[in-house]
Amino acid sequence: GENVEQHPSTLSVQEGDSAVIKCTYSDSASNYFPWYKQELGKRPQLIIDIRSNVGEKKDQRIAVTLNKTAKHFSLHITETQPEDSAVYFCAGQAGTALIFGKGTTLSVSS
C-alpha cells in the first residue's frame, strides 16, 4: 500500500522568508496529492492539491510541485506570515484512501 514520508517534522522561519516542505510517496498508482493545514485544536483544511498529470500549481503565496518519476512533491510558501504557523500535512491517494504524512509544524516568527 501507499506510504508517505514528510520532512522536516519542524520548521522555523522568520516572517517574510520562504518555507519548503517535502514529501515522498511509494505507490506509483497514486494520482492525487493534497496539502492540508491544521491550526491548533482545529480541523485539517485543504490549502492546495495537485494531480499526477500536472507538474506545478500555484495559488497566491502557495505552490506545489510534483515529480512523478522521483515520486516526490513539495509545498512552497513564500513571504511567510505569522498566521501561516500551523501543522501542514501532505497526503497521497491511490484508490479511495488518503494516506497522510506525519506532519510538519511550521513556526513563523515576526
Place this chain on the structure above:
Amino acid sequence: DTAVSQTPKYLVTQMGNDKSIKCEQNLGHDTMYWYKQDSKKFLKIMFSYNNKELIINETVPNRFSPKSPDKAHLNLHINSLELGDSAVYFCASSLVGDQPQHFGDGTRLSIL
C-alpha cells in the same frame, strides 16, 4: 451551515464503556471517512464508505463499528473503550474517492 458536522465535540468516559460519534454532511458527497488523530498528530484512515457501502476498513479493532444509514451520515460506534482509544476522531467527506476531502471539527475522546 457547517458542511461536515460531528457530535459530540468532546467525549469523556470510563474504560469499558460503549460510545457513539455521529457525523453528517450536507455537501451532497458520495464518500465519507473516519480518521483517527493520535497525540502525535498522526492522521490515519480508519474507514471509508461510498454511498452507504464500506470501501475501506483499515486494521481497526472490531470494537469499532461504522454505520451509514444513508449517504449523508456516517456514525462510529465504539465498544469496550480502552485507554489507547483516546484521540481526536475526524469525519470527512468527498464527492468521490479522489476528490478534495472536507473535514468535520473533530471529536476529542478521552478515556479515564
